[in-house]
Amino acid sequence: MINSTDTEWWRTAVIYQVYPRSFNDSDGDGTGDLAGITSRLDHLSSLGVDAVWLSPFYPSPQRDGGYDVANYRDVDPEFGTLNDFDGLVATAHGLGIRVIVDLVPNHCSSDHPLFQEALASAPGSAARAKFHFRVGQAGGETPPNDWQSMFGGPAWTRVVEADGSPGEWYLHLFDRSQPDWNWDNSAVRADFELTLRFWLDRHVDGFRVDVCDAMVKAEGLPNWPHLTKGVVSPIDGVMPPMWDQEGIHEIFREWREVLDSYSGTRMLCAEAWLQPERTARIVRPGEMNQAFNFAYLEQAWDAPAIRRTIETSLSANDAVGAPTTWVLSNHDVMRHASRYGYDTHVELESGVGAEDPQPDRALGLRRARAATALMLALPGSAYLYQGEELGMPEATDLPDGVRQDPVWERSGHLIRGRDGCRIPLPWTNEAASFGFSTSATTWLPMAGDLGSFSVEAQDGVAGSTLEFYRAALALRRSLGWGQLTWNESPDELIDFSRGGVRVIANVSSVARALPQGCEVLLASGPLEGGTLPGDTTVWVR
Ligand code: NOJ
Numbered sequence: 001m002i003n004s005t006d007t008e009w010w011r012t013a014v015i016y017q018v019y020p021r022s023f024n025d026s027d028g029d030g031t032g033d034l035a036g037i038t039s040r041l042d043h044l045s046s047l048g049v050d051a052v053w054l055s056p057f058y059p060s061p062q063r064d065g066g067y068d069v070a071n072y073r074d075v076d077p078e079f080g081t082l083n084d085f086d087g088l089v090a091t092a093h094g095l096g097i098r099v100i101v102d103l104v105p106n107h108c109s110s111d112h113p114l115f116q117e118a119l120a121s122a123p124g125s126a127a128r129a130k131f132h133f134r135v136g137q138a139g140g141e142t143p144p145n146d147w148q149s150m151f152g153g154p155a156w157t158r159v160v161e162a163d164g165s166p167g168e169w170y171l172h173l174f175d176r177s178q179p180d181w182n183w184d185n186s187a188v189r190a191d192f193e194l195t196l197r198f199w200l201d202r203h204v205d206g207f208r209v210d211v212c213d214a215m216v217k218a219e220g221l222p223n224w225p226h227l228t229k230g231v232v233s234p235i236d237g238v239m240p241p242m243w244d245q246e247g248i249h250e251i252f253r254e255w256r257e258v259l260d261s262y263s264g265t266r267m268l269c270a271e272a273w274l275q276p277e278r279t280a281r282i283v284r285p286g287e288m289n290q291a292f293n294f295a296y297l298e299q300a301w302d303a304p305a306i307r308r309t310i311e312t313s314l315s316a317n318d319a320v321g322a323p324t325t326w327v328l329s330n331h332d333v334m335r336h337a338s339r340y341g342y343d344t345h346v347e348l349e350s351g352v353g354a355e356d357p358q359p360d361r362a363l364g365l366r367r368a369r370a371a372t373a374l375m376l377a378l379p380g381s382a383y384l385y386q387g388e389e390l391g392m393p394e395a396t397d398l399p400d401g402v403r404q405d406p407v408w409e410r411s412g413h414l415i416r417g418r419d420g421c422r423i424p425l426p427w428t429n430e431a432a433s434f435g436f437s438t439s440a441t442t443w444l445p446m447a448g449d450l451g452s453f454s455v456e457a458q459d460g461v462a463g464s465t466l467e468f469y470r471a472a473l474a475l476r477r478s479l480g481w482g483q484l485t486w487n488e489s490p491d492e493l494i495d496f497s498r499g500g501v502r503v504i505a506n507v508s509s510v511a512r513a514l515p516q517g518c519e520v521l522l523a524s525g526p527l528e529g530g531t532l533p534g535d536t537t538v539w540v541r
Contacts, residue, residue, distance in 0.1 A: 130187060
């Protein structure tokens with residue numbers, strides 16, 4: 001059962017991201033669903049996580065994997081029913097696992113009834129004011145400004161008015177099927193409050209808030225010719241007019257009041273690709289509880305860079321009294337078991353095709369386990385992405401014809417996108433779809449040797465990645481920890497102590513001596529007599 005007296009549970013929580021399409025399929029249609037998640041919650045319980053975050057399962061045409069929501073207050077029939085959702089929450093809570101759902105407030109799907117109403121209404125109408133409709137430049141012929149969509153191409157699409165004439169343009173920072181809401185509009189704010197209350201009434205423990213740093217745009221929508229990728233920084237001291245505008249904080253404070261009016265502790269986690277100092281402003285008292293640490297995720301396997309990011313993240317969050325979070329993988333980036341298998345720079349969201357250079361899988365997994373052991377020893381909260389506990393690699397050989405990420409089309413087939421980290425999970429060695437579905441056909445294909453990464457193949461097997469994650473999480477929970485202090489170390493090591501526990505990550509290929517007479521509590525890989533091999537992390541005392 002949930003311990004409801006633990007009001008600050010989110011400060012140290014390990015939160016597991018479920019991507020519903022790919023976790024477990026209960027009805028044999030080749031796509032995962034809520035009942036499928038519920039039936040496998042025992043896996044998360046034996047893994048030892050504190051909470052689960054569900055990526056969107058709301059009614060959606062799935063043009064951007066459900067981050068294009070057509071109805072914020074229901075379940076897409078493909079994923080089940082509201083009853084299935086209630087069953088999931090009750091079962092998770094019974095197992096002591098909290099449930100966080102995804103809130104997508106920057107944009108909706110163009111299928112959303114309010115956007116359809118806006119399209120059918122006249123320019124200047126109240127219906128259009130809920131979005132960003134503008135007259136184009138050059139007599140209406142060209143977009144109102146020069147902003148680019150994050151998925152490629154212009155961030156504006158022109159509509160056809162009721163009389164058949166070419167008309168206004170609407171803003172979409174992502175796909176054209178994802179119109180941005182106008183958060184200066186009070187009806188939009190009121191509608192989202194209803195959405196928050198709808199899920200809070202159904203006992204969710206919080207929300208992960210999608211692209212929350214883009215919700216407010218600079219007044220007048222000034223031109224901005226630069227395209228941002230990854231963590232956003234000011235250019236010549238100016239923040240891009242679509243990111244991290246001051247107005248977002250007032251919205252977060254309003255939401256905090258709504259959440260705090262409910263029993264228990266309901267939390268908010270910000271998805272904002274910002275530098276630690278800017279992210280920390282979102283988790284000031286009275287705003288959100290946590291924010292993803294994407295600056296950490298972006299670091300290559302490089303000790304000085306990782307150490308610097310740990311230091312700046314901790315000091316930025318300490319200054320506002322918020323916990324730092326850590327994350328290595330999610331549904332938007334190449335899985336860390338694969339990206340660390342390259343010694344060259346990796347574009348996190350660009351994907352890999354069968355013809356491209358392939359990662360060194362063994363090296364990638366070894367480093368990934370070392371990175372995970374390091375992350376789980378850091379103070380704060382950690383996010384895991386489904387499949388990383390199995391050491392699952394990125395699917396780097398998907399046929400281009402099956403790709404679903406809108407980036408693939410919008411980039412004119414130049415950028416493959418994020419499907420490689422989204423393929424379904426293998427549960428068994430063989431069987432149709434490795435136990436994910438009773439159907440042999442799944443929404444993204446499951447390739448050849450996936451069974452060797454399955455839960456069945458690793459359960460109870462000493463040294464398997466699954467058993468390593470279970471051991472790390474159990475130990476993390478049982479150790480007293482304490483404040484982090486850095487130990488003197490050569491550049492290639494990350495070496496710190498927390499209370500009686502010392503953590504050493506060897507971020508190089510050369511073995512190092514282990515501290516004399518230490519007791520090894522956890523090792524990310526095999527140790528060779530008294531030494532800490534390269535690309536290995538230990539917790540010792
Ligand atoms: C961030 C989500 O994680 C990503 O999957 C999505 O494409 C964009 N936001 C747009 O909603």
